[in-house]
Amino acid sequence: MTATAPGHRPAAAVFMALAAMLSGCAAPMEGARVAASPPAPAPVEVAVLAFNDFHGNLEPPRQAVAATDGQGGTVQVPAGGAAWLASALEGLRARHPHSLTVSAGDLTSASPLASSLFLDEPTVEAMNRLGLDFNAVGNHEFDRGQHELLRLQRGGCEKLTLREPCQLERFAGARFRYLAASTRDASGVPLFPASAIRTFGEGAQVVRIGVIGLTLSGTPLLVTPSGIAGLTFAEEAETINAEVPRLKAQGADAIVVLIHEGGRTTGAPDPNGCNGLAGAILPIMARLAPGVDVVVSGHTHADYICEVPSADPARSVLLTSAGQYGKELTEITLSIDPAAHRVIARRARNHIVQSVPFASARGPVAASPLFPQYAPRADIAAYVQRYVDAAKVFAMRPVGKLSGPAGRGEGAASNTGGPLGNLISDAQLAATRGAGAQIAFMNPFGIRAPIVPALDGTVTFGDIYLAQPFGSALVTETMIGSDIKAVLEQGFDDVGPEQALAPSAGLVYRFDRSRPVGQRIVSITLGGKPLDPAARYRVTMNGFLALGGDGFSVFTGAREAVIGLTDIEALESYFRSAARLDVPQEERVSASAARE
The missing domain is CATH 3.60.21.10 (Metallo-dependent phosphatases)
Structure with missing residues (x-):
C-alpha cells in the first residue's frame, strides 16, 4: 500500500470528484448560455x-x-x-x-x-x-x-x-x-x-x-x-x-x-x-x-x-x-x-x-x-385669425361685380383656362392696349382658385387675389404668327404636363393630340381670320411666361418689350371698368375630332 502525503487524494479520486462537479454544473451552464442570447428585438x-x-x-x-x-x-x-x-x-x-x-x-x-x-x-x-x-x-x-x-x-x-x-x-x-x-x-x-x-x-x-x-x-x-x-x-x-x-x-x-x-x-x-x-x-x-x-x-x-x-x-x-x-x-x-x-x-x-x-x-x-x-x-x-383680421382691410375691399362664378376648369379640364382664364386674359389685354396689345395669353396653372362673387355679384380684392396671388408684371412684346403657333404647340409637346394657354377674346385655336409633336395646333384665328404666320402681332403675357415659365420658352425671344401693370392690378382695373362684368362663356380652345 502506497502512502500519500497529508492533504492529498489519489489521482483517481480527484478525477471522480471533478467529474461529479462538472456533471452538477452542466444544467446551470446551459441555462446561462440561453439567457445570454435574448430573442431578436421586435420590429x-x-x-x-x-x-x-x-x-x-x-x-x-x-x-x-x-x-x-x-x-x-x-x-x-x-x-x-x-x-x-x-x-x-x-x-x-x-x-x-x-x-x-x-x-x-x-x-x-x-x-x-x-x-x-x-x-x-x-x-x-x-x-x-x-x-x-x-x-x-x-x-x-x-x-x-x-x-x-x-x-x-x-x-x-x-x-x-x-x-x-x-x-x-x-x-x-x-x-x-x-x-x-x-x-x-x-x-x-x-x-x-x-x-x-x-x-x-x-x-x-x-x-x-x-x-x-x-x-x-x-x-x-x-x-x-x-x-x-x-x-x-x-x-x-x-x-x-x-x-x-x-x-x-x-x-x-x-x-x-x-x-x-x-x-x-x-x-x-x-x-x-x-x-x-x-x-x-x-x-x-x-x-x-x-x-x-x-x-x-x-x-x-x-x-x-x-x-x-x-x-x-x-x-x-x-x-x-x-x-x-x-x-x-x-x-x-x-x-x-x-x-x-x-x-x-x-x-x-x-x-x-x-x-x-x-x-x-x-x-x-x-x-x-x-x-x-x-x-x-x-x-x-386663433393665431391664423389674427392674420386674417389684419388682412381684411385689403381682402374685403370691393373691386367690382361679376355675373356669376368663374373657374379655371376642374379634373381633366384643369389644364385649360376655362371661363376664368378667358376673363384674366381679357383683363390683361385691356390693361396693355396702350402698348399695342392685340392678343393676351394666360397660363392655366397660374390660376390658383375660382372667383365666386357674393349673392349680389360683389367681388372683393381678396377674391381676385386668391385667383392671382403672384403680383407678376405684364409684358407686351412683338411676335410673328409662326412664333405664336410655336408657343401654343409647347403646351402640347409632351414635356411636362399638358397646358392649353387661355387666349383673350377674338383668338380661337384648335388642337389635335393624335398629331405628332409640333403639329398639334391645327387652326388659329384672330377676329375670325386665320393668323398670318409672317405677320407681326403685339402679345401680352405675365412676366413668368415672358421668362419661359412652365416651359413656354418661345416667349423668351422678346422684341420691343414693354413692361406694364402687375397681373392683379390689371384684373382689378378690369373689374372697375364696368358696372358688372359678364363671365366669358365662349369656347376659345377646343380639341379637334379630325385632322384639318
Whole structure:
C-alpha cells in the first residue's frame, strides 16, 4: 500500500470528484448560455405623416377633394385649413408612438392674402406650431428669391422684398428644417442641408430614419432667374443615389425621400389609387438605387398611393402624394427590423382633412358623413385669425361685380383656362392696349382658385387675389404668327404636363393630340381670320411666361418689350371698368375630332 502525503487524494479520486462537479454544473451552464442570447428585438413601427403643396393656405381654401363614395360614384369633400390639418395630425400621432411629419415642397408662396401679405411668415409659424419636422424646398419657395427663403429658415426682419417683414410680430424663423440636396451654390455646396437623420426607440429597439429632400431639376424654368442667380439644380435620381450611402453609413435603417416632383393618375378620382400613373416622377423612380424605401412627392397637386419599380427589378418603392393646400394628409407606416436594419413592411393611406362646407363655382359643397370631420385646433385657429383680421382691410375691399362664378376648369379640364382664364386674359389685354396689345395669353396653372362673387355679384380684392396671388408684371412684346403657333404647340409637346394657354377674346385655336409633336395646333384665328404666320402681332403675357415659365420658352425671344401693370392690378382695373362684368362663356380652345 502506497502512502500519500497529508492533504492529498489519489489521482483517481480527484478525477471522480471533478467529474461529479462538472456533471452538477452542466444544467446551470446551459441555462446561462440561453439567457445570454435574448430573442431578436421586435420590429419598430414609425409613422411618416406627409403633405405637399400647402401654398400658405392657412384658412380652408374653399376647395374639395374628389373621392369615391363606395357605390361607384364620386363625392366632393370640403377640406383644408391649418387648424384642421393640425387636428388631423394629432389624431394620427395618437395612433403611433413614433412619428415624423414632413412636407414635399411649395409650403409657401402663391399663397392667399392672409399669408402672402406678410411674406408667408404666418405659414412658417403655423407649421412650427403643428410640429412639422422637414420640408423639401419646392420651386415656389424661390418666388421671392433665395435670400428671402434663407430668411424664412433663419428668422429676422431684414427687408429683402418690396413688402415689409415682421408686420405683426418679430419673425423667429422655421423650427423645422428645409432640405435641398440638389440645389447648390456656385461652389457646389447645397443651399440647405441635403439630408437628416431622426432616431426613434430605446436600447435594442433603436431605429433611424434618413430623410433626403430636394426639388425638381426643372426649377429654373419655373421661377424668375434673378431669384436663383448662382444656383444650380442637379438631376434628381443621381442626387438621391449619392446621398443614400452617406445616410446608410450614419446608421439609417430606412430612407425616405421628399421630392418636389410628381405625377398624375387617370380615371375616377381616388385619393388612394394609382390608376394610369404618368409624369416626370417615373423616370426618376426608375433610376433609384437600392436603399430608398419611400418617396413622398408633390408639385403636380395630385393624390395617389403607388408601388413603383426602381432600378432593382426585384424591388419596388412606395410613392405617395397628398394633393394640395393641406386638404389631404398621408399616413405612411414603416415596420423596421432594428437588428437587420431594414424595412420589413410598409403601408400608406391618404386621409381627407375634412373641414367646413363652402360655396363653389358649381354650387354648395356640403360636409360628407363618409369621412371624418375634424374640429379646428383652437390655438392655431386663433393665431391664423389674427392674420386674417389684419388682412381684411385689403381682402374685403370691393373691386367690382361679376355675373356669376368663374373657374379655371376642374379634373381633366384643369389644364385649360376655362371661363376664368378667358376673363384674366381679357383683363390683361385691356390693361396693355396702350402698348399695342392685340392678343393676351394666360397660363392655366397660374390660376390658383375660382372667383365666386357674393349673392349680389360683389367681388372683393381678396377674391381676385386668391385667383392671382403672384403680383407678376405684364409684358407686351412683338411676335410673328409662326412664333405664336410655336408657343401654343409647347403646351402640347409632351414635356411636362399638358397646358392649353387661355387666349383673350377674338383668338380661337384648335388642337389635335393624335398629331405628332409640333403639329398639334391645327387652326388659329384672330377676329375670325386665320393668323398670318409672317405677320407681326403685339402679345401680352405675365412676366413668368415672358421668362419661359412652365416651359413656354418661345416667349423668351422678346422684341420691343414693354413692361406694364402687375397681373392683379390689371384684373382689378378690369373689374372697375364696368358696372358688372359678364363671365366669358365662349369656347376659345377646343380639341379637334379630325385632322384639318
